Amino acid sequence: MVRTLGRSLLTVAVLALLHAAFSTYEYLSQLKALDKLTVSRHLPSNIVIELYVALLTFILGATLNSPPLRGITWASEMSTRCTVKLHCNGITLKLAAPPYPNPSEQSTRWTRVWNSLL
Incomplete structure (x- = not known):
């Protein structure tokens, strides 16, 4: 159950990272088309928030998907x-x-x- 949840979270995180990358590409393409690339160097906050949420989701999914830890005594x-x-x-x-x-x-x-x- 937990590993299935972990795999699902990993899938969602990868899709969210891909979406954020595509959104960044589209945003920068729009700025370049409007010749405003030099004016604004910052990404919109919704893309940055999406990246952080995807990163945290990926970390949580990788943690839940990992095998149980072994003793190292x-x-x-x-x-x-x-x-x-x-x-x-x-x-x-x-x-x-x-x-x-x-x-x-x-x-x-x-x-x-x-x-x-x-």
Whole structure:
């Protein structure tokens, strides 16, 4: 339900931005045709308001359309990694590495890490 609302708001916002861009083009074309382009450099307030409303609608739609946020705690990060404890000269090291789909590749990685510590 919320994602559908978000997509709808995104669609409305894009259409409003396109309409505001077209209105700006038409306004500037009219000024150019009347040779008043140098006199007025400001856009009409209704176009500016339409742009801001479309921008806020786009931000709201993108927020509602985004997937739920994931936790970024230390525990959630470490749950996705492989860990190994190494004991060397009375010191315990706990190393973490990204998980590998191939277990032999993971053991090769830990062998290289272990050899670099010695």
